[in-house]
Amino acid sequence: MVRRAVGVASFVVAGLIAGPVDASPMHETYGGWGSLTPFQARVLPGGMDAAYFNPALLVDTAPGAQVGFVVLHDDLRIRLRDRPSGVDVSEAIYDARAVNPDGSTRRLDWRPLPTASLRFGRSGDEGAGTRGFLTLGANLHVVPDRLAVGFHMLVPTKSFQTQRSHFSDEREQYFSNALYHELYGDRLETNVVSFGVAGRIVDELSLGLGATMANEGVAKNEAFVPDASDQGVVVMNTSVDVRTRFRPYAGIDVRPIEPLHVVGTLHLPHANDTAGTNELQLWNFAYDPGQSSFMQGFDYQSHSMPLRAALGVGWRPKSSGPLSWTASTTAVWTRWSEYRDRHFERPLDAWFDTFSFAAGGTMRWHDHRVGLDATYVPSPVPDQTGRTNYVDNDRVAGAVGYALSWELAGVPMEAGIQLQVHRLLPRSVAKSSDASHPVVDEFPDSEDIQTGDPIADSAGLQTNNPGYPGFSSEGWLVGAGMNVSSRF
Amino acid sequence: MRLRWAWILGVVVSGCTMGGDESGAAGAAPADAASGGSGGTSTDAAGETASDDPPAVEGTWAQILFYASINDVPAVGKTNGSTTTLQRVTVERTGTSLTMQVEPCTIEVDNGTPVVATIIPDAFVRSLGVTERTGSLVLTEGQWRYVQDPNLQLRGVHLAQPETDPLPTDIDDPQIWDQDEDGHPGVTVRISGITDGEVYVVQRDVHSLDGVIVGDLMDGLSDWSTDQVVLGSDNPILNMQTSVVKDPDATASYFRSTRVDASKTCKSIVAERDELFAR
Numbered sequence: 164m165v166r167r168a169v170g171v172a173s174f175v176v177a178g179l180i181a182g183p184v185d186a187s188p189m190h191e192t193y194g195g196w197g198s199l200t201p202f203q204a205r206v207l208p209g210g211m212d213a214a215y216f217n218p219a220l221l222v223d224t225a226p227g228a229q230v231g232f233v234v235l236h237d238d239l240r241i242r243l244r245d246r247p248s249g250v251d252v253s254e255a256i257y258d259a260r261a262v263n264p265d266g267s268t269r270r271l272d273w274r275p276l277p278t279a280s281l282r283f284g285r286s287g288d289e290g291a292g293t294r295g296f297l298t299l300g301a302n303l304h305v306v307p308d309r310l311a312v313g314f315h316m317l318v319p320t321k322s323f324q325t326q327r328s329h330f331s332d333e334r335e336q337y338f339s340n341a342l343y344h345e346l347y348g349d350r351l352e353t354n355v356v357s358f359g360v361a362g363r364i365v366d367e368l369s370l371g372l373g374a375t376m377a378n379e380g381v382a383k384n385e386a387f388v389p390d391a392s393d394q395g396v397v398v399m400n401t402s403v404d405v406r407t408r409f410r411p412y413a414g415i416d417v418r419p420i421e422p423l424h425v426v427g428t429l430h431l432p433h434a435n436d437t438a439g440t441n442e443l444q445l446w447n448f449a450y451d452p453g454q455s456s457f458m459q460g461f462d463y464q465s466h467s468m469p470l471r472a473a474l475g476v477g478w479r480p481k482s483s484g485p486l487s488w489t490a491s492t493t494a495v496w497t498r499w500s501e502y503r504d505r506h507f508e509r510p511l512d513a514w515f516d517t518f519s520f521a522a523g524g525t526m527r528w529h530d531h532r533v534g535l536d537a538t539y540v541p542s543p544v545p546d547q548t549g550r551t552n553y554v555d556n557d558r559v560a561g562a563v564g565y566a567l568s569w570e571l572a573g574v575p576m577e578a579g580i581q582l583q584v585h586r587l588l589p590r591s592v593a594k595s596s597d598a599s600h601p602v603v604d605e606f607p608d609s610e611d612i613q614t615g616d617p618i619a620d621s622a623g624l625q626t627n628n629p630g631y632p633g634f635s636s637e638g639w640l641v642g643a644g645m646n647v648s649s650r651f
Numbered sequence: 652m653r654l655r656w657a658w659i660l661g662v663v664v665s666g667c668t669m670g671g672d673e674s675g676a677a678g679a680a681p682a683d684a685a686s687g688g689s690g691g692t693s694t695d696a697a698g699e700t701a702s703d704d705p706p707a708v709e710g711t712w713a714q715i716l717f718y719a720s721i722n723d724v725p726a727v728g729k730t731n732g733s734t735t736t737l738q739r740v741t742v743e744r745t746g747t748s749l750t751m752q753v754e755p756c757t758i759e760v761d762n763g764t765p766v767v768a769t770i771i772p773d774a775f776v777r778s779l780g781v782t783e784r785t786g787s788l789v790l791t792e793g794q795w796r797y798v799q800d801p802n803l804q805l806r807g808v809h810l811a812q813p814e815t816d817p818l819p820t821d822i823d824d825p826q827i828w829d830q831d832e833d834g835h836p837g838v839t840v841r842i843s844g845i846t847d848g849e850v851y852v853v854q855r856d857v858h859s860l861d862g863v864i865v866g867d868l869m870d871g872l873s874d875w876s877t878d879q880v881v882l883g884s885d886n887p888i889l890n891m892q893t894s895v896v897k898d899p900d901a902t903a904s905y906f907r908s909t910r911v912d913a914s915k916t917c918k919s920i921v922a923e924r925d926e927l928f929a930r
Contacts (some may be wrong), residue, residue, distance in 0.1 A: 187792060267834055270848055270885055391726035391845075392764045445726035493895045612841045645821075 187357075187375055187468050188350040189296075190215055191497075194521075195643040196233050196298055196581060197315070199564030200533025203546050204523035205414070206491040208476035211300025211648075214313040217414035217428045217473075218359030218371025221311035227575075231298040231646025239344045239587070239638035241287030241554055243629070249399045250426060251278035252627055253620035259609035262617070268610060275488040276336060287342040287554075287636075294352060295320040295389055298646060309363050316356045324466040325352035326435070326600075328505040330550045333605060336627035342634060344587075345504070345544065346428065349468050352431075357431050359412075369416040369478045374409035375433060381406075382439035383454075383571035417488050424477040424491075432501065434467030462507035470498040482527065489526035494630050500541030504553070511551050511600040514543040523562070534564035534581075542590070549598030552630030554635060556587035575650040585640035593633035602628050687761065693923045703874055705788045706795050706864050709744040711913045712921045713737070713927045714753075718858075718875055719903035723894045730763025732895065737924060739917050749786040751799065755779050756917035769842035775838050778831035779806070785858070797869045797908075799860035806830060807837030808853040818853050818880040827853060827882065836882050848886030858907050867910035870930070875904060 190212070194201030197210020204216035204415040211222040211229045217591035236552065252275045278361040300315035319325075329335055335342075359373030380403060387398040449454070462649035477491035499514040523536030537560065544555035566579035594602050606625035609618045715737050722732040736759075741752040760769035778874050786799035803813055807830045810816040819826050828835045837853040855878045862871015877899060884890050898904065909927045911920070920927065 260841070260849075268849075390725065390728065391724075439835045447723070447728055448726045612770050612772065612843060 167640070168491045168626045177343045177454040187355055187430070188217065188466050189353055189355055190344065190357075190509045191438075191471070191495075191565050192233070192347070192351060192585075192640075193233075193535075193583060193642055194538075194562070196231060196317075196642075197229055197300060197646055197648075199525050199532060199566055199579060199581060200491070200523035200536040201564075201583060202536045202538040202560070203475070203491045203493055203523045205428050205473050205495075206493050207479065207489055207523075207525065208425065208479055210646075211302050211313055211316075212298075212315045212357070213471065214302070214315040214359035214373055215355070215357035215375060215412075215428055217416070218313070218361050218373040218412075218644070219369040219414035219416040219426065220337070221302055221313045221359055221361035221371060222304070222363045222369050223306065223490065224311070224313070225648075225650050226311070227648055227650040228301040228305040229298070229646050229648040230300075231644055233298060233642060233644040235289065235296070235298040236291065236641045237289075237347060237351075237638065238641075239289040239290040239347060239636075241289065241342050241344070241636045242636075243285060243287045243342070244593070244633040246260060246285075247632060249623060250624055250625050250631065253277060254279070255609075255611070255620045256606050258612050259606070259618055259621060259630065260612050261607045261609050263337075272607065273603060273605040274332070274335065275556065275625070278463070278627055281336055281340055282338075283338045283340045284319075285627075287629070287634055289343060289348065298644070303651070311515070312359070313361075314356070314358045316354065318354045319352055322352055325349040326463070326505075328465075330506065331504060331553050331629075333603060333626060333628040335551070335552075339629070340429075340629050342552050342554050342630055344636065344638065345555050347640070350571065353405075366420045371414040371416075372411065372414070377410050377433060378435040378437075379406045379408045379430045379434070379439040379633055380439075382437060384441045385440070385444075386441060387444040387446075387449055391445055403466075403472050407570045409634045422478055422480040424475075424479055425459050426473075426475040426477065427607075428471075428473045428475075430468070430471040432467070432469050432498075434503075435465045437463040437506075437583060439463075439490050440585050443573040458561045463505060464503050464507045465505060468497075469501045472496045477503065478524075485529045488524060488526040489521075492520070495519045496523075498541065502543070510544075510553060512545050512547075512598075514553075515541075517541045517543045518614065519556070526563075530568040532566040532568070532579075534562070534566075536562040536564075546592045547630065547634075548592055548595040549600040549604050551600070554634070556590045558583035558585055558587050558640075560640075577648045579646050579648070581642075583640070585641040585642075587638035587640070589635065589637040591626070591635035593627075601629050657866055700754075705744070705747050705790075705791065706865075708749065708788065708797065708864060708869065709742050709745070709914060711911050712740040712742060712869065712908045713911045713915065713923075714740045714906060714908040715924065715928045716858075716873060716906045717858075717904060718745075718873065719900065721897035721898055724762060724764055724766070727764050727766055731765040731898070733761045735759045735761070735919075737921055739911075739915070739920055741893075742787070747788040749788065749797075751784040751786065753784055754781045754917060756921050765844070767846060770841040770843055772831070772839060772841055774831045774833060775840065778838065779804075783852045788864070795864045797860065797862050797864050797871065800872075801859040803858055804854075804856045806854040806856070808855075813844060813855070818855060818878055819869050819880070820880050822851075822882045842886070842889055846888055848884050848889050850884045850889050851882045852879050853882060854860075862906060868930075869908035871905075871906060872902060873904045873906050874901075 168494040195204030195210045195212040195216055200207055208220040208223040213224050261271055262268055297318045297496045301311035304311045329343055342493055358373045359371055361371035363369045383402045385400045410433040414428040417425045439461045443457040473495040479489045497517050500516050502514050503509055518617045519540040521538035525534040540558040542555040542557050544553045562583040565579040566577050568577045604623045604624045610620040668850045715794045715816045718734045725731050726829050737756040739754045743750045758771040758776055784799055784802050805813055808826050822836050830838050833839050835849045835851045840850045842848050858875035862869050862874050907928045
């Protein structure tokens with residue numbers, strides 16, 4: 164009864180501290196930290212994170228609670244190719260009008276800064292970083308062996324949630340002027356809270372439903388600029404409305420013959436969305452009829468994951484004797500073609516839908532268990548030969564785990580550790596004028612606005628696209644986790 | 652005096668009108684400019700006594716006009732602006748009657764704010780061509796004065812009654828013509844800064860000069876008024892209405908003239924402006 168109360172209390176605690184929560188790139192990248200085979204978390208029960216990966220497994224997961232700690236280390240590398248001469252944007256851009264084929268002129272199509280005036284030199288080396296997470300999960304069998312509810316949460320030890328937007332084309336010149344791995348970085352600095360419920364319909368079939376929490380924010384900034392020539396002074400009001408949304412998913416576990424398990428999961432798209440408007444008022448300004456301010460809209464999306472569907476096959480003999488083992492394989496289809504980046508924009512060159520594959524297994528010997536797992540995750544990002552610089556790599560990863568079971572005052576306990584190593588396979592791209600969306604000539608052939616003379620600096624291609632003329636990327640992700648579980 | 656539209660605050664009128672010196676060569680109107688001297692004879696800077704014979708002003712002059720204005724810039728407010736014109740003036744004299752052939756060299760506009768700049772393209776300046784002015788030499792209390800009659804210039808528009816007909820506002824008005832031959836109606840002024848674009852305008856400018864002659868220098872004050880209509884732009888925000896009025900300080904708008912060799916071209920006048928107009 165006490166254990167059950169602890170379980171219920173765990174749910175209450177989860178609800179209290181959940182707060183603003185986030186999507187699931189963290190889980191999809193590293194898998195489950197609560198088991199010995201992280202990439203088989205959709206197939207093999209074990210960790211409380213089944214509440215996220217496949218809630219149908221909750222009825223096969225021992226009731227109890229689990230706490231843990233995870234340390235992640237990223238070493239992501241992007242090397243930029245040297246820029247050829249003549250592609251810098253000169254100061255003459257400020258006194259230029261683009262020349263049309265018929266000799267007339269037009270306003271510049273792009274607004275690049277002179278290359279020498281950019282705030283930061285172009286860069287791509289994200290370097291290394293380390294961060295920690297706390298994990299907490301619980302699984303409660305409301306009806307033993309028939310109905311289970313569970314939750315799992317992953318909470319960063321530093322920032323509760325990080326959102327850093329960047330542009331993946333020439334627009335980043337105004338800001339960091341850098342390239343970033345699109346699917347890592349701030350996407351992995353987030354909390355994740357998941358809830359699941361599972362029912363064993365018949366002995367051969369279990370179903371599960373779950374949801375993770377996401378944010379949906381609406382921001383409105385009202386600003387008044389008393390003097391447009393003194394941009395250091397602005398009077399501003401801000402309102403922010405953040406709502407919690409649940410992003411559902413479902414799982415199924417079919418046992419056509421013992422000990423064969425066939426599982427399937429479907430996770431609906433998941434993201435934190437922020438929609439905002441700036442209402443900008445200027446002093447002594449004649450707006451268009453019906454207007455009283457300038458409206459500036461913006462949309463952000465962070466930690467997004469598109470639709471995912473997975474199919475897995477597991478061999479899970481029931482334990483008998485001192486030795487037992489499991490094996491499984493998983494394939495996950497991810498609809499990356501629907502991906503939107505941090506600015507809620509679809510990549511100009513559509514991403515690929517991908518299939519990732521994983522295979523692993525566990526072995527138990529008396530109170531000792533070990534796990535071995537591996538996965539291959541292809542990149543959904545096509546070669547970035549054009550305007551955009553979404554940096555991503557094919558990834559292979561391996562994981563090993565070990566767990567020791569014992570009893571503490573009559574309570575079954577287990578402590579486990581897990582190590583993961585991910586290799587982002589080297590990739591190199593070069594920009595091409597034949598790309599479907601080539602790098603834009605930000606300083607087209609132009610004439611001087613005063614004299615009408617051709618501007619020599621504008622001849623040919625000029626761009627501040629930080630990815631021009633190409634780049635290479637690779638990296639390592641290393642993670643270690645430990646956890647302690649107790650059964651109710 | 653209210654100008655319609657645009658960040659074209661400096662109004663460029665007539666290309667041969669306004670003047671000044673952003674470089675600082677001409678910092679302020681001469682203290683005794685236009686005020687004449689004192690007595691029936693006067694003493695010039697070289698200590699010579701002016702005679703009753705008209706001075707021989709015929710010849711070639713480099714001239715700078717500085718028109719001080721109060722601009723009402725959208726989102727900024729009232730600013731002190733100016734239009735500076737450098738020009739090459741050839742003076743012919745018959746007795747005390749003067750005829751001037753005026754060739755504008757460059758026109759520069761200071762809107763009084765770094766937010767946006769008004770650029771007068773060379774094509775605009777060239778389209779102004781060489782125009783004729785009339786004036787006279789006037790002896791006042793022993794001091795010869797250079798007086799240029801009020802001169803009206805229309806830019807980009809023909810009017811039956813230039814002094815009184817309103818400037819057309821319809822871009823299809825047949826009175827409008829493409830003076831600078833850039834394919835757009837009227838004359839084209841360009842804007843750069845936090846926003847940019849071309850603005851197509853028609854203008855009417857009236858100005859006169861009144862100064863004193865001291866050796867090879869003719870300096871004094873200018874009086875001016877201007878009217879302008881924006882016909883269109885390739886940037887809608889530049890259709891914003893604004894206004895430019897003459898600075899009420901009558902001494903703020905002035906001109907300076909320096910006799911130069913007839914071989915002196917516009918290009919060299921612009922290049923040597925600091926030396927030519929230092930006082």
